[in-house]
Amino acid sequence: MLFRLPQRSRIRRALLWRVLRLAYEAQNMTNRVNVDNLTPDAVLIQPGAEVGAEGMFHGPEGFVRGWKVLTDTWDEFEAVPEELFDPGGDEILVFARLRGRAHASGIPLDEPVAHLFTFRDGKIARLKVYEDREEALKAVGLSE
Numbered sequence: 001m002l003f004r005l006p007q008r009s010r011i012r013r014a015l016l017w018r019v020l021r022l023a024y025e026a027q028n029m030t031n032r033v034n035v036d037n038l039t040p041d042a043v044l045i046q047p048g049a050e051v052g053a054e055g056m057f058h059g060p061e062g063f064v065r066g067w068k069v070l071t072d073t074w075d076e077f078e079a080v081p082e083e084l085f086d087p088g089g090d091e092i093l094v095f096a097r098l099r100g101r102a103h104a105s106g107i108p109l110d111e112p113v114a115h116l117f118t119f120r121d122g123k124i125a126r127l128k129v130y131e132d133r134e135e136a137l138k139a140v141g142l143s144e
Contacts, residue, residue: 074100
């Protein structure tokens with residue numbers, strides 16, 4: 001329903017931001033992927049996945065495996081949304097910060113990333129993670 005509102009609508013932007021913040025908070029609290037929010041053919045693409053199959057996860061089970069890769073490495077892992085971009089259509093770009101502490105060494109994590117969500121029928125069909133935020137902006141046509 002949100003994607004039917006005009007792209008420049010303040011109501012659309014406010015509702016999208018609210019929904020996404022709540023989704024990030026729920027994800028951080030449970031540390032689990034809500035597979036009900038994914039299409040059956042959903043794809044998770046981690047940074048560098050284009051060069052090889054490693055880092056690409058297919059289907060709801062793939063999302064769970066991809067999330068487990070992160071949570072198995074980091075304690076207190078969380079993704080904190082910082083900024084929302086609405087390029088229109090069925091895509092939403094979120095600048096987020098990944099925070100945590102490595103299990104083995106205790107080294108802290110505090111990395112800025114970009115999450116490019118593609119939705120279909122109100123569910124996540126694709127999530128591409130960018131380490132370079134400028135590259136993410138270019139991917140959605142918001143930067144040259």
